[in-house]
Amino acid sequence: MGCVNFKAKIGRFPGQQNPVTLAADTAFYVSDVEALTDVFKTMCNSIEPDGKIIKEEFKLVLFKDSQRQNLFAYRIFNLFDLKQKGKIYFADFVKVFHVFHSDTPVEA
Helix, strand or coil: CCHHHHHHHHCCCCCCCCHHHHHHHCCCCHHHHHHHHHHHHHHHCCCCCCCCEEHHHHHHHHHCCCCCCCHHHHHHHHHHCCCCCCEECHHHHHHHHHHCCCCCCCCC
């Protein structure tokens, strides 16, 4: 069981918005948002299949170790955790990547 099965149950995972809506709100094309969906699914399925990325999943995917203390991983995780709930939701995941997009205005 994982994000894919979870998605089949309810149509989407929690926090997932329509790719067209997210593309309209960011510098991404719909195909970019769909590609980010695949990355997000991989990450959120690595430990706890609830449709959200927790710190341990984030560290596991990026650093191949979910238990080791890593200040860099925690700081990057906190950038993505816009709601400060210890979980990264899909819309926040896309919005943070949007900040790094070359077509995003500097003010963002």
